[in-house]
Amino acid sequence: MSAAPRLQPGDVAPDFTLPDADNKPVSLADYRGQKVIVYFYPAASTPGCTKEACDFTESQPELSSAGYAVIGISPDAPAKIAKFRDEQGLTFPLLSDPSREVLTAWGAYGEKQLYGKTVQGVIRSTFVVGEDGKLTSAQYNVKATGHVAKLRRELGV
Template sequence: MAERLITGAMAPDFTLKDSSGQDVSLASGRGANTIVYFYPAAATPGCTKEACDFRDNLASFTAAGYRVLGVSPDPVEKLAAFAAKEELSFPLLSDQDHAVAEAYGAWGEKKNYGRTYEGLIRSTIVVDPDGKVALAQYNVRATGHVAKLRRDLNLDA
């Protein structure tokens, strides 16, 4: 299993294609806080709930100085359809070879209905303006995660 990131560590830089085929990098957000959330598959019930929660809270994240990036192993075309259908206004990034997920500790062994396999571990990493990990959350639940993240970032004040 990939090693999980810890608070204070440098977040691995990356450049991935977004749902429109444009390159988006972590480095392009230096100077601001970035929320990088990893989700297993676009257009599935849990991932849709989580993405819509981020969409519905995007204005408050942005007002507090955060940008949001969603990362999944889906191809760009699937991300484009998902973003259009759910009216998602933040970048969804394609990590088809799951190299970024591995670098962030968000790829590893999973168990489901007695079956063990390798896959994406629903995770959220908050990167500070200097590129360091400010918060690392692994095995998060799709439902209620954004509300918990807002509390953890003291955005509900």
């Protein structure tokens, strides 16, 4: 098992096209010229991921007013993320990356500690992509609870 390469502020955000909860393709290129928060989460409908997704939904009016779109990505199948979206009333795109290719390209899949063991899995991560397609923030191993509030403070939103 090896560590995933880590992206840094100033790096060009790796492009992607993934299916959303309704199996419609969504590309990062669709957001060119906008600021985008791309976050990676391990699994829909788990307590931490639910808290994080609901925090993003609750913060979406302020984030949108400040010009930020939000995209969540996990390895879950579209049907599972559709159920998650509908049950939680989530208001931003959730994308499916079952091959973990996008997760890996962003450094959000690889070795991590889980209950004291080293395992391969999704590394909870959040990135802010500027209007020019470059990262302005790259945060790995973020906490599910309180993360969105901390991010909003950092962004001044």
